[in-house]
Amino acid sequence: MTSIATADQPAILGGNRAVTLDGKDAQRWPIITDEDVAAVTEVLRSGELSLHPITQELEADYRDFLGVRHALAYANATSGIFAALNSFGLKPGDEVIVPSATYWASVMPVLWCGAVPVFCETEPDQLGLDPDDVAAKITPKTRAMVVVHLWGMPSKMDELLAVAKKHDLKVLEDASHSHGAKYRGKFTGTFGDAAVFSLQTNKLAPAGEGGILVTESDDIFENAQCLGHFERVLALKTPARRFAGTGFGLKHRMAPLSAAVARVQLRHLAQRNARRNENIRYLSQRLQKLGINTFLPPEHIERVYFMYILENVESRTGLKTDQLVKALQAEGCEAIQPRYPLLHQQPVFSEDKFIEIARLGHMPRESLPIYRPDALPITTAGNERLFHLPSFPCAEKDLLDQYALAFEKVIGAAPRIAAAGD
Ligand SMILES: Cc1ncc(COP(=O)(O)O)c(C=O)c1O
Structure with a gap:
């Protein structure tokens, strides 16, 4: 009997x-308007393409936006993360707690400080560092942790800060995905x-390339300026001013053309975040009922959506994640399975290349971590269940309804x- 298409x-x-509607416009990002063009043109016409004051104006914008004491603009977030970690005064072989399920730039700068990452499990609710696993992995060599607010969801800050306080650890927040997200009312x-x-093109307040380091600490701010912004060292009123002739040997400042875009984009952040949130909440409410975990946040969290990550609960959908994703793709959904490759499984760790990068060859091998690809079973299993959809920055409801229908049909x-598929 031939089956009839219903x-x-x-x-x-x-x-x-x-899904029959064209999703191109719904996913348009970044949103560039005449305002961005005018801002860039003004800087271009000024002829000052390296040290235009717009970079400091952007830093002031970030200070006002977050209510923080210092902000420093970088060529990208990777260099800002390196500067922040470097300012923690890490020593050879010191340990830094990090997640494995994140972009490499949350972790790799640890090596360039001569320290080593200690990978911890990701907890399943907010996809941040699991505070219990962090506590279990503290050793006398632990000095710091990198907390990543992955995909725009704030990590479990109360618990993580309690562990940090107890063990006197420095905390670096990698907020590359989370511009505008709040935890208990605080950004x-x-x-x-x-x-x-991060202000890289896909991010919520993009500049093409760029990063912003923020801190309350005068010492961290001073150290970061010496590391990547030698031209500012002369203006310091502290003994570090003597380093003005050299800085600490790296140059990581943001290009003013990027700063021009970043200022405009920051101005529109709240309203553009609100549009993504409204769209994704609308769709999530329908998908939750079908056995998809959409990571709707608990009440004390205002999340944002750098990416729309979802978890397939196989016991409820009746499909393995790859089967679900393939069937959604056939429906015309832009569903994608690969997420970040887990870092603890990467050859740079499993083949001991990290020892060379961190210049730790002089240390006894047994004093350094051994990275086993089969470590972190919870993170590994959880990662297999994740997939993502577009974050619908400009979508109308009719497209979202079509996506919901696709899930309903498939499930x-x-x-x-x-x-x-068997
Ligand atoms: C979590 C995370 N951290 C850091 C970075 C590095 O940002 P950038 O590309 O601005 O160096 C990224 C970039 O994509 C990221 O996703």
Whole structure:
């Protein structure tokens, strides 16, 4: 008997696609308007393309936005993270607690400070460092932790800060994904000893390339200026002024053309975050009912959506994550399975290349960590269940309705789809 395509026949089994609207405009990012063009043009016409005051104006904007004492603009967040960690005074072989499920730039600068990362499990609610695993992995060599507010969801700050306080650890917040997110009414980026935001093109307040380091600490700010902004050292009123002739040997300042874009984008952050949130909340409420964990935040958290990450709860959807993603793609959804590759499994760690990068060859091998790819079973299993959809920065409801319909069709036909895939 040949099967007849009905409205709810999933596309992967020969039915029609649920998503017929063109999603290109719905996903347009960054949003560039005449305001950005005018700001860039003004800097261009000034002829001052290296040390234009707009960079300091951007820093002032970030200070006002977050209510922090210092902000310093970088060529990218990676260099800001390095400067922040360097200012913690890490010594060879010191240990820094980090997540494995993050972008490499949250972790790799640890090595350039001569320290070593200690990878901890990701907790399943907010996808941040698991405070219990962090506490379990503290040793006499632990000096700091890098907290990443992954995908725009604030980490469990109360618990993590309690561990940090108990063991006298420095805290760096990698807020690259979380511009505008709040934890108990306070912005991410204002909890740690220092925090860094990325302004790379995909991020929530983009500048093309750029990073912003923020801190309350005069010492961290001074050290960071010496490391990457030698031209500012002469203006210091502390003994560090004597380093003005050399800085600490690196130059990491932001290009003013990026600062021009960043100022405009920051002005629109709240309203553009609100649009993503409204769209994603609308769709999430429908997907939650179908057995998809959409990471809707608990009440004390105002999350933002750098990316729309979802978790397939197989016991409820009846499909393995790859089956679900393939069936959604057949419906016309932009569903993608790969997330960040777990860092503790990367050859730079499993093949001991980290020892060379961190210049720790003089230390006895047994005093340094051994990175086992099969460590972190919870993070590894959790990562397999994740996939992402577009974050719908400009979408209208009709497209979101089509996405919801695609999920309903696919999950409604789960037994048949699973059987077809066997
Ligand atoms: C979590 C995280 N940290 C740090 C970075 C580094 O940012 P940048 O590209 O500005 O160096 C990124 C960039 O994508 C990131 O996703």
